[in-house]
Amino acid sequence: MGRAPHCGKGSHGGAQEIPAAVTVGLLLLGFSWGNSFRLGFNPEDRPTLWIEAESLAHPWDNVTLRCSTLGDDKAQLHKDGVALHLNPVKPPGSEPGFALGKVTEATRGLYRCRYYVLDYWSQFSNPVELTGREILPPPTLSADPGPWLIPGLTTKLVCHGPLKEVAFVLRKVEDPKFMRKYVPTSFIGTFYILHPGSYSCSYETSSSGLRSEPSQTVIIEELDFFPAPRLQKQSNQVILTPGTLVSLLCTADLSDVKFILLREGRTIQMTSMLYKSPESISSTVFIQEGGRYTCRYTLRGKPSIWSRDSNPVEMLVSDEALSKPTVSLVSEDLNLTLGSDLVLRCQGPVAGATFVLLKETAKRPLKVMSSAGHGVDFRIPDIGVHVSGNYSCLYLETRNGPSGSGLSEPLELRVEGPSCGPV
Known part of the structure; x- marks a missing residue:
């Protein structure tokens, strides 16, 4: 046993041919569900919740919250995280609605909905806030497919409000004179972005002139590639023997992407994922040789635009055939x-x-x-x-x-x- 001296106050603290040495099996997260799901249902889907006001001039006087579902599925409304025992009303050709009437102290709050399909609940919807105040609640602003301007990629900002038949307004923090207006037939306003900057949106009713609070700010930046994904080795084994099965998890902050896994810069597998956010895939790899593993992704439909490579994960492999040191x-x-x-x-x-x-x-x-x-x-x-x-x-x-x-x-x-x- 060696001894060292004590420590006191003075111490300082593109795809190629797959090599035969590697075999890859893919566990596609989100596709392991049984065949009992209704066609078109994905457990990662989330419904849309919106306000149906009897009058846009007085939107809080008589409110119904409507929740989009698949067909005749059961809908459930939650207020401030608690399920409400309300039975939705579903007129022919419309979505299930929860009639709340006039917004009062008792009905003010943050609402979400979900629906039930064959023993499974969907994800929760977007939040909708009922305030009863003259200033309408803020919309949400998101970038599609992400907050970047990349050559060859179309970037949109999507402003999502709780009311239909309103006008959406986009503003830019750096330019007080910048303003774009969009009047849709739904509760979503879409704006195509050509320049980087900090953007926010709001909405207003044309009949009464009521305006909402501004959304959160979304910063659009210029990039040459999609941001790099993250690669993790899901194993505590430090030194591997040839043929060891190891799971590598590659995660990107995008949906509907195609991943590739690389060893020393050579592609060893490619696959697509349609669901989950953040997007991720687990690759189960039979390790035969050591090396540095990375992953990257591209957006489906945009095969010419790839992300930067992920952080490298190094695999050290020994067959233990040589004499011990x-x-x-x-x-x-x-x-x-x-x-x-x-x-x-x-x-x-x-x-x-x-x-x-x-x-x-x-x-x-x-x-x-x-x-x-x-x-x-x-x-x-x-x-x-x-x-x-x-x-x-x-x-x-x-x-x-x-x-x-x-x-x-x-x-x-x-x-x-x-x-x-x-x-």
Whole structure:
């Protein structure tokens, strides 16, 4: 067992051919539902809730909330997160409606709805606020497909209000004179965006001149590519053996996209996802060789525009066929001073290998270093109680290959004193 000195106050804290070495199976999130679903129903769908006012001049005098459903499905209304025991009325050719009458102190609040299909509830609808005030509640503003201006992509801002037959107005924070008006037949106003900036929208009734509060601000920026997705390895196994099954989760803040998974820049799988937000896909990969994995996506219908690559996830693979290395504390008799480095040496019989330092409790390798010789020295800064634990190392013939050693015999380090930082 090696010992290091105590730590005191002075310490510092495009698709290509799929390689035969890799087999990929895809678990498509959102498609594992049974065949009992009605055609056209997707459990990620959400209904639309809106206000039907008897008079736009006096919108709060007699209010009905209508919830879009699939056919004759059961609808349920929630107020401030609590389900209401109200039976909806469904006139022929119309959506289920919840008659609330005049907005009073008892009926003011935030409403959502959902509907029930064959033992499943849909997602909750957009929120609708009943205030009873002269200033109407704000609409919501969203960017389709996202808040970016990218060459070859059409960007829209969608203003969604709770009332039909109103005029939507789009404004730009940086330009007080900028104003666009849109009068739809529904409760959605769509604006095509050509320039970056900070936008908000509102709506107004033409008959009475009532106006809403402004929506939240949406910032549109210019980009060359879609933003990068996020890639995660859903496994705590640090060193893999060839043939290990690993799930990689790729997530993008877009819907209706196509993902590809890459190893060392080469495509190993491509698939599409239609639902979920944020969009994500889990790729189950049989790892045969090490390497850096990334993913990217494109919008369906826009195959020429791709995202930037995700963060890389490195896979280290060893078949444990080579002789084990040794790990030791360098210059054990050296009188190290507080805040100095601790040096661990890993040595093996193969020259020009890649060496990996591991700690028993760590979820990832502490350090990975290549060497032209038979070993490397790993430096751990700011020694203290945080370095206590069991250390081991191994080596790989090549960083991206399957050939490597098993783990060395562990070296236990135990340091007493205050903690100086994590390892």
